[in-house]
Amino acid sequence: MVKTLAALILATFTLQAQAESLTVISFGGTNKDAQDKAFYKPFTAAGLGTIESGEYNGEMARIRAMVETGQIGWDVVELETPELQRGCEEGLFEQLDWSKLGNKTDFIPAAVSECGAGIFVWSTVLTYDASKLKKGPANWADFWNVKEFPGKRALRKSAKYTMEIALMADGVKREDVYKVLATPAGVDRAFKKLDQLKPNIQWWESGAQPLQWLVSGDVVMSSAYNGRIGAAQDEGHNFKIVWDNAIYDLDNWAIVKGSKHKALAEKFIAFANKAENQKVFAENIPYGPTNITTSKLLDPARLSKLPTAPDNLATSVQVNSDFWLEHGEDLEQRFNAWAAR
Amino acid sequence: MSQNTVMDPPPGIAPPAASPGLQQRLREVDGAKTRRSLLLIAPLLIFVVVCFLFPIVSILSKSVENPEFHDNLPQTSAALAEWSGSALPDEALYATLGKELIAARERGQIATVAKRLSYENSSFRRLITTAPRLIPASGTGVKPAMIAGQPAWGELSTWQTLKRVSSPVTSYYLLSVFDRKIDAASGDIQALPADQALYVNVLLRTLWMATVVTLLCVGIGYPLAYWLAKQPANRANLLMILVLLPFWTSLIVRTASWIVLLQSGGLINRALLGMGIIDHPLTLVFNRIGVFISMTHILLPFIVLPLYAVMKGISPSYVRAAISLGAHPFLAFWRVYVPQTYAGIAAGALLVFMMAIGYYVTPALLGGPNDQMVSYFVAFFTNSTMNWGMAAALGSQLLIIVLLLYIVYVRVTRTSAEAAAH
Numbered sequence: 001m002v003k004t005l006a007a008l009i010l011a012t013f014t015l016q017a018q019a020e021s022l023t024v025i026s027f028g029g030t031n032k033d034a035q036d037k038a039f040y041k042p043f044t045a046a047g048l049g050t051i052e053s054g055e056y057n058g059e060m061a062r063i064r065a066m067v068e069t070g071q072i073g074w075d076v077v078e079l080e081t082p083e084l085q086r087g088c089e090e091g092l093f094e095q096l097d098w099s100k101l102g103n104k105t106d107f108i109p110a111a112v113s114e115c116g117a118g119i120f121v122w123s124t125v126l127t128y129d130a131s132k133l134k135k136g137p138a139n140w141a142d143f144w145n146v147k148e149f150p151g152k153r154a155l156r157k158s159a160k161y162t163m164e165i166a167l168m169a170d171g172v173k174r175e176d177v178y179k180v181l182a183t184p185a186g187v188d189r190a191f192k193k194l195d196q197l198k199p200n201i202q203w204w205e206s207g208a209q210p211l212q213w214l215v216s217g218d219v220v221m222s223s224a225y226n227g228r229i230g231a232a233q234d235e236g237h238n239f240k241i242v243w244d245n246a247i248y249d250l251d252n253w254a255i256v257k258g259s260k261h262k263a264l265a266e267k268f269i270a271f272a273n274k275a276e277n278q279k280v281f282a283e284n285i286p287y288g289p290t291n292i293t294t295s296k297l298l299d300p301a302r303l304s305k306l307p308t309a310p311d312n313l314a315t316s317v318q319v320n321s322d323f324w325l326e327h328g329e330d331l332e333q334r335f336n337a338w339a340a341r
Numbered sequence: 342m343s344q345n346t347v348m349d350p351p352p353g354i355a356p357p358a359a360s361p362g363l364q365q366r367l368r369e370v371d372g373a374k375t376r377r378s379l380l381l382i383a384p385l386l387i388f389v390v391v392c393f394l395f396p397i398v399s400i401l402s403k404s405v406e407n408p409e410f411h412d413n414l415p416q417t418s419a420a421l422a423e424w425s426g427s428a429l430p431d432e433a434l435y436a437t438l439g440k441e442l443i444a445a446r447e448r449g450q451i452a453t454v455a456k457r458l459s460y461e462n463s464s465f466r467r468l469i470t471t472a473p474r475l476i477p478a479s480g481t482g483v484k485p486a487m488i489a490g491q492p493a494w495g496e497l498s499t500w501q502t503l504k505r506v507s508s509p510v511t512s513y514y515l516l517s518v519f520d521r522k523i524d525a526a527s528g529d530i531q532a533l534p535a536d537q538a539l540y541v542n543v544l545l546r547t548l549w550m551a552t553v554v555t556l557l558c559v560g561i562g563y564p565l566a567y568w569l570a571k572q573p574a575n576r577a578n579l580l581m582i583l584v585l586l587p588f589w590t591s592l593i594v595r596t597a598s599w600i601v602l603l604q605s606g607g608l609i610n611r612a613l614l615g616m617g618i619i620d621h622p623l624t625l626v627f628n629r630i631g632v633f634i635s636m637t638h639i640l641l642p643f644i645v646l647p648l649y650a651v652m653k654g655i656s657p658s659y660v661r662a663a664i665s666l667g668a669h670p671f672l673a674f675w676r677v678y679v680p681q682t683y684a685g686i687a688a689g690a691l692l693v694f695m696m697a698i699g700y701y702v703t704p705a706l707l708g709g710p711n712d713q714m715v716s717y718f719v720a721f722f723t724n725s726t727m728n729w730g731m732a733a734a735l736g737s738q739l740l741i742i743v744l745l746l747y748i749v750y751v752r753v754t755r756t757s758a759e760a761a762a763h
Contacts, residue, residue: 091449216606330463337539339710
């Protein structure tokens with residue numbers, strides 16, 4: 001009896017050891033569906049290992065608790081750049097060995113960092129419903145033009161993106177935005193510009209809100225994530241995207257410090273970053289691939305809808321996560337105080 | 342009989358000398374009883390302590406804890422405690438700081454220290470993270486090297502801030518939630534400039550919004566409960582279901598349905614437009630009106646139920662008697678009926694107020710940025726910026742104010758009860 005029990009326990013352990021599975025946590029929704037098609041299923045199909053996929057909302061508290069207690073349940077996580085940098089500084093992620101992840105020169109420079117490997121590029125853009133607005137806005141300055149385009153407009157309820165947009169609407173060139181914003185005078189200038197539009201702004205917090213409001217007619221134009229707009233366009237809505245002075249950022253893969261499946265995790269990241277797999281992802285959701293060679297594989301019509309299409313990228317500005325790491329808390333506090341007045 | 346015989350104890354009653362033994366036995370019996378009842382409620386007591394008191398106290402203590410600098414740079418903290426604070430520290434303190442910062446960086450803890458210091462002044466983040474690079478490998482001449490690399494290291498106020506941050510407890514978070522800050526140079530408590538002050542406003546707004554919602558709930562709930570109490574039992578039960586049905590629906594569902602109803606293309610606006618009452622849609626949502634409508638709707642059952650219970654117990658003969666004695670029906674209602682419902686109003690209003698004060702989802706979804714209450718900022722600090730000290734301080738602030746209000750409430754109701762008794 002005892003022997004059979006012991007054998008059984010031993011068998012379970014060996015079974016577990018044989019089928020090594022990797023826990024990959026990403027943001028949910030259509031994003032995860034596309035990842036499932038592009039990365040998880042092909043990885044398993046190629047016989048490299050099984051993927052245990054999960055989702056989260058970017059709560060760093062969870063990862064910190066895992067690392068601090070040594071109970072590492074997650075292996076690979078998807079992160080936005082500021083969280084990646086903060087976590088990397090605080091020692092929550094493994095240092096990446098790029099020789100195992102692919103050819104560094106195949107990627108856009110922002111995708112290669114100490115703790116993270118870029119997955120895709122997403123963009124905050126100006127959008128409007130073309131079926132309701134025949135002649136739409138052409139840039140952020142038009143966003144402020146309430147005479148020609150009367151009605152409410154929506155912006156994300158945070159200092160991040162809002163300050164950049166205000167400065168660009170005020171005529172600051174996109175390459176100078178962070179230079180201006182780093183000075184107290186620049187911050188005052190952004191708030192002064194925002195003062196002009198304040199009564200006409202409706203603030204959104206989740207990515208789905210601005211598109212719902214455009215459909216219901218609550219707002220005439222909004223800032224929004226380009227992937228969400230793409231999904232709405234696929235549903236038949238006539239949303240137009242203004243790529244001029246769009247603000248882009250990356251989502252990254254990172255390996256949680258102390259992961260028991262580090263080697264497999266590296267194999268997974270290398271696999272997901274291959275051009276042919278990023279191509280499938282970009283076909284399912286309009287986010288830009290970080291692997292430069294992917295563009296050659298993509299249909300030109302699809303490519304033009306991505307933030308990384310050369311025409312779109314040339315008129316976009318990258319979020320400066322160093323700037324937000326240093327000034328984020330101050331500016332958010334001031335923004336909250338300003339918005340509450 | 343002489344006086345003496347009366348004073349003698351009657352036969353059969355134990356002399357006074359024996360009474361301690363009796364008292365002791367009594368105490369033993371009492372003690373056993375107490376122990377037994379304690380044993381009975383022990384699981385409950387342990388549950389309350391473990392699941393309720395302990396987490397609350399440990400969270401609240403975060404609002405004064407200050408371990409980031411103290412734990413990671415222990416020698417520097419000890420040296421700073423000795424330092425007078427009137428002149429720049431000597432080479433030894435610079436060297437200790439440099440050595441411990443390098444050690445902290447190797448442990449991956451330097452970001453924690455930098456983050457804590459950046460609360461005092463955002464320029465500290467860079468100052469701390471770049472410091473290890475300035476320190477010469479030889480370990481000598483640290484002071485001139487650091488000052489040459491970053492002039493801020495040669496400023497007295499930098500070191501005074503370090504000294505303040507190095508203590509294991511801090512008043513920083515609790516001062517912050519009252520928009521106060523310790524000035525780096527003078528060490529005095531001063532108010533934040535107007536464009537940064539926020540939390541006093543948020544607190545006043547929270548209290549104000551909760552007050553308005555409570556008044557609306559009393560205003561609507563009182564006649565509703567009165568009407569319900571007057572209905573025959575069958576119909577009252579049926580109507581009660583109408584009050585309770587939304588009460589059983591999820592909070593988020595109810596809030597989201599208010600968005601659907603109130604938005605500019607929503608049911609209410611379209612109906613008003615269709616009837617020709619208004620020309621263009623009213624803005625009913627993403628402002629305070631929307632928050633008030635929805636919160637009042639959600640909290641209404643909490644006042645209707647206690648009021649209904651109190652009103653059911655009031656005999657109609659009092660009001661009838663008052664009227665038969667010649668009082669105007671309204672006067673009879675006001676002077677005879679209403680005072681009897683005071684307990685119900687007080688209980689219901691207090692319940693509504695205390696729940697309203699902690700509301701999060703409804704203002705977050707239906708309000709604009711100037712309708713956010715304290716709990717919004719608690720969530721903001723907990724999830725977005727991971728500044729748990731601020732979240733705990735805001736929580737403590739709310740808790741203290743609610744406790745004060747409760748004490749006032751108990752005082753007021755007790756005095757009115759005493760006044761009624763006399």
